[in-house]
Amino acid sequence: MEGKRISYHESVRKVYERIKKDGMTNIWDRFKAQGFGDDPDKRCPFCLGGVRCDLCSNGPCRADVAKDKRGVCGITGDGMAMRMMLLRNVMGASTYHYHTDQTIKTLRATANGKTPFEIKEPDKLKNFAERLGVDTSGTIKEIAIRLCDFVESDFNKKYDEPSAIVEALAPRERIELWKKLGIFPGGLHGEIMFSTSSCLTNVDGYYLSLALKAMRLGVAMAYQSQIVNEFCQDILFNIPRPHKMRVDLGVLDPDYVNILPNGHEPFLGFAMILQGRKKEWQDKAKAAGAKGLRVIANIETGQEMIQRWEMDDVFYGFTGNWIMQEAVLATGCVDLFACDMNCSMPIDPKYAEKYKFKLIPVSEVVAFEGIEERVDYIPEKAEEQAAQLLQMAIDNFKERRKTVDPVTNLPTNEAIVGFSSESILEALGGKLDPLLDAIKAGTLRGVVGMVSCTSLRDYGQDVHTVNIVKELIKRDILVLSMGCGNGGLQVAGLCSPEAKELAGPGLKSICEQLNIPPVLSYGTCTDTGRIADLLAAISSALGDVPIPDLPVAAAAPEYMEQKATIDAVFALAFGLYTYVNPVPTVTGGPDLVKLLTQDIKQVTGGLLNVETDVIKAVDGIQAHIEANRKKLGI
Numbered sequence: 001m002e003g004k005r006i007s008y009h010e011s012v013r014k015v016y017e018r019i020k021k022d023g024m025t026n027i028w029d030r031f032k033a034q035g036f037g038d039d040p041d042k043r044c045p046f047c048l049g050g051v052r053c054d055l056c057s058n059g060p061c062r063a064d065v066a067k068d069k070r071g072v073c074g075i076t077g078d079g080m081a082m083r084m085m086l087l088r089n090v091m092g093a094s095t096y097h098y099h100t101d102q103t104i105k106t107l108r109a110t111a112n113g114k115t116p117f118e119i120k121e122p123d124k125l126k127n128f129a130e131r132l133g134v135d136t137s138g139t140i141k142e143i144a145i146r147l148c149d150f151v152e153s154d155f156n157k158k159y160d161e162p163s164a165i166v167e168a169l170a171p172r173e174r175i176e177l178w179k180k181l182g183i184f185p186g187g188l189h190g191e192i193m194f195s196t197s198s199c200l201t202n203v204d205g206y207y208l209s210l211a212l213k214a215m216r217l218g219v220a221m222a223y224q225s226q227i228v229n230e231f232c233q234d235i236l237f238n239i240p241r242p243h244k245m246r247v248d249l250g251v252l253d254p255d256y257v258n259i260l261p262n263g264h265e266p267f268l269g270f271a272m273i274l275q276g277r278k279k280e281w282q283d284k285a286k287a288a289g290a291k292g293l294r295v296i297a298n299i300e301t302g303q304e305m306i307q308r309w310e311m312d313d314v315f316y317g318f319t320g321n322w323i324m325q326e327a328v329l330a331t332g333c334v335d336l337f338a339c340d341m342n343c344s345m346p347i348d349p350k351y352a353e354k355y356k357f358k359l360i361p362v363s364e365v366v367a368f369e370g371i372e373e374r375v376d377y378i379p380e381k382a383e384e385q386a387a388q389l390l391q392m393a394i395d396n397f398k399e400r401r402k403t404v405d406p407v408t409n410l411p412t413n414e415a416i417v418g419f420s421s422e423s424i425l426e427a428l429g430g431k432l433d434p435l436l437d438a439i440k441a442g443t444l445r446g447v448v449g450m451v452s453c454t455s456l457r458d459y460g461q462d463v464h465t466v467n468i469v470k471e472l473i474k475r476d477i478l479v480l481s482m483g484c485g486n487g488g489l490q491v492a493g494l495c496s497p498e499a500k501e502l503a504g505p506g507l508k509s510i511c512e513q514l515n516i517p518p519v520l521s522y523g524t525c526t527d528t529g530r531i532a533d534l535l536a537a538i539s540s541a542l543g544d545v546p547i548p549d550l551p552v553a554a555a556a557p558e559y560m561e562q563k564a565t566i567d568a569v570f571a572l573a574f575g576l577y578t579y580v581n582p583v584p585t586v587t588g589g590p591d592l593v594k595l596l597t598q599d600i601k602q603v604t605g606g607l608l609n610v611e612t613d614v615i616k617a618v619d620g621i622q623a624h625i626e627a628n629r630k631k632l633g634i
Helices: 010-021 027-033 077-111 122-131 140-155 164-169 172-181 188-198 207-237 267-276 279-287 299-308 322-330 348-355 379-403 421-427 433-441 463-474 484-492 497-502 505-514 525-541 562-574 590-597 614-632
Strands: 243-247 257-262 293-297 315-318 336-339 358-361 413-417 446-451 477-482 519-523 552-556 577-580 607-609
Touching: 010 322, 027 322, 077 140, 077 188, 077 207, 077 379, 077 562, 077 590, 122 140, 122 207, 140 164, 140 207, 164 207, 172 207, 188 207, 207 299, 207 525, 207 562, 207 590, 243 484, 257 267, 257 299, 257 379, 267 279, 267 293, 267 299, 267 336, 267 379, 279 293, 279 379, 293 299, 293 379, 299 315, 299 322, 299 484, 299 519, 299 525, 322 348, 336 348, 336 379, 348 358, 358 379, 413 484, 413 519, 421 525, 433 525, 446 463, 446 484, 446 525, 446 562, 446 614, 463 477, 463 484, 463 497, 463 614, 477 484, 477 505, 477 525, 477 614, 484 519, 497 505, 519 525, 525 562, 552 562, 552 614, 562 577, 562 607, 577 614, 590 607, 607 614
Parallel strands: 243 315, 257 293, 257 336, 293 315, 336 358, 446 477, 446 552, 477 519, 552 577, 577 607
Antiparallel strands: 243 413
């Protein structure tokens, strides 16, 4: 693997050379080693098809539908593949909701005056509470506590007790459809139990039933976990609004104490910025021999942070997404890697030992072999814990700077970040009309929500994502980008105003009119629910056009893990044309493939596209958008 088969980004390719020179195990070599022969993408055909199961002691079993070869229990390949997909979705929903649980704990503690944070957006708090039917009388503290009580009560409903959150937030036509299909959910915790119980050996082996349960879980997750999480983080840390942000590995200066919050939860990251902006901490860093102290955003925790807070000399910039992790650490510029929930790699201790940084888990769910020191986040102790982490980083600086030769002269770009439903409305003068008028006039053909991870399957890091998005904007399709893929587009320059030159004439004119890039940085994978809420508003503004009839689509050009699979299943339940790559591990179930790529359109209005070729994939997205434009008479 070399060149762009490693990464789209020059910075990563440069640090990869250093990693190889140092003889370090790395994600690219490990990926190649998993392949058969000289092909890193060639793997076990049963595993690739999703028709391999080891859930009971009679296995592992393999299924072959063409021969009616079933598992020992009798489950078909279709059932096998969908059952494993549902189990992935359980993990994705559970992990999303762990984040939400921490957010609600933080909001409650903040309302009670026990954190260094404050409620930054009281109007959003009132608006969100009102949408949920929560009493908005009294003080901001009282409203916040009532909101926390309400959502936690809804999370804990039984699976057969309808969710009040979904009832309050979802489009009416979707609610009616979900109830008709029997997939309107109860509380998220109950839904996780219901889905997991269904996957036990000899309980539910019917692929269609399992697919419906997966969609039901996806609906619960999107509204109860994602929307509640992001809206409450907005309430605490600001609604995202457009601003500039430094990106790429050049934001790491070896002469500074560099602290990288990593994962998906921004709480201690924000707390460390608040501390780091104080003169006393900058003085401590300088006394240790550094030029100062910086907090550098990283991966999805970084996305949560850069969307909401502007850069300065302390909150200096953003590195990139998760596949870059070893390259980030191997720059020799990192003093402390604070790992919250998700996206910290089991290999990190070896990099900490080699490149002399402190590796500190800051979430109770994160653990590393050989790492005993940890600072598990507690909202009420956030200020104290942030100070503890800053001190660890400062104490680390001298040894790291003395013993590690850093990689320097790495590139830095600027991206425009911080778009949200509210900020898009603000840019449009408070109404959706200018956007809708542009779509109706054909200046914009449609909108794609790009919710993606990053993967090495078939292409180098971010290569397929960048190519898909370039092709979309060339065809006058506006892209809202989320997830690790968003980080890839930021570093690749597609979230900068200059990228308008890559857009078609219609989209370019909109970029010039509104002074925006052709790709709007919309947040993290957790913002999937936020975009569903925006599409509901667009549907309403167009006269309650059903979601499946809108000139929009979802795309995940490089999905990777379990949170991504439940995002895709929710998109199908929501009625969206959904493009995913790599091909999901369901191809061994032909009836399941037919359900997801053809028949589901008659069920929810959604459709799955798994085309691997860039042009053909975008052709499919465009054909869907144009067909819906024709249906709407625009």
